[in-house]
Amino acid sequence: MFYLHKKKVFVNIYFLISYTLSLERTSLMPNLPAGKYKLKFKAISICNETIDYPIKFKYYLSKVSTSKVLLMGNISMKIPLDDNINIGMNLAVWSKIGGWKDNANVYQNKGACSSLKFFMGKVWNEYIEKHHFTDCPIQPGFYKINGFDLSYLEQANLPKEFFYGIYKEKIFFSNQKNDQVGCYFIVFDLLRPWE
Template sequence: MYISKKNATNFELRGNMTFLIPFDDSISLNINMAKKGSIGGWIDNAHVYTSTKACSKVKSLFGSAWYACIQGFRYSNPNCPIQPGAYVSSGIDIDKVLNTDFPKRFYYGEYKMTTTFTRSSNGEKLGCGVMILDVLRPWES
């Protein structure tokens, strides 16, 4: 997935996601955020979140953004589980994707968020993703 500039002021989320197995509640979720240090380098474990029942938890964390993603990636059903397949987005308004139930307050700075999905039963790694986030002070743009 990537962010694409639609015009001078609007951005959209594009890309694809491929599921080889159903994305359901038999999967565990781990989010580990590292903070960029003042002299460079990443300081791991700035924020850590672990949960079982990944599909239900992701749906809960995404809040109303879940339905925007479901429509944008053309999933056939907004409920868990998400069936195996390739799902492609031709563009989702980024403002709709940012309206989540994730914590609203963070210390400013640069973060590297690593998300890992594992099988709950045996810890087998199923997939992961890394995203860089830049949290600005309210008066910065």
Template sequence: MKFKTYSPCQSTENHLLKFNVYLSRKSANITEIRGNDTFLIPLDNSVCIQVNFAVKGVNGGWISNAHVLKFEKGCSMLKSLLGKAWKSFITTYNMNYECPIKPGVYVSSGLDISLLYNNNFPKQFFYGEYKITVTFTKSNSSKVLGCFTSTIDFVRPWED
């Protein structure tokens, strides 16, 4: 798995959960997530997380809805999905360890993306390049609270 991009997916001006982040090369072998997350509301279990995987087509365009996932109880599910990477994530942003994550501005001291590989995401995935859009909403509502995108290339082990 190779992270290629990480950014807000649209203007964050009206969002209550703002992800102002980007990838930064620290060295030839280390890439970090830098920037800040601004939460105007708590990130708690009333938040729903929707993940849409768009696969890169033969012509170079994105084909949406290759995989669509929806997670209720957003904070607890995020903690569960990140697994051992949760501690690295929380420590880097200086957030409280348990849910909910309180409103505030959380600045990344530089999260080495290799630390995110130790997670509970499915370990088998079709190889290829995906644009992943993660959208946060209130449960049973379509109002977007926040959103970010990441482009990830799932590669064969010998291609890493």
């Protein structure tokens, strides 16, 4: 009887230790260069303060907890953000030897408002609500952002797996003559889920 009780205790301890070790970060976790990720936002800024863009993004990040970052600020638009405007994105990756390497991923398309709506996907309604926009087209005006939670971007129509690293995304808007009418940068980490 005593032997069976010891064996049962030993088995329970073994499973408890195995379970605990599986939750902790160990050297056995894969160190692959790409896969599912979690986003950690670091900074956001206008591309060039000296240019008076017709669509001016004055964004900043507000970290309200260890896991929650809000997009704050305002947007002033002298022209409508509609499908006559083009959208472009240029992703730069931080090099192992230092410095940004542009063109890690490049996207350009006509129809900025529809493209933005597509990328936001399920998050679009929350995005326009926090920005006080109407649906496409977004009319000229001054829009104050009431804390858009950037963790919602995990539900957006963005790649669910990508290469890990530090990235700087340049998001820019241009008119039919290819003149930039708005531009901002966002810097973020793509981390392994357990990091």
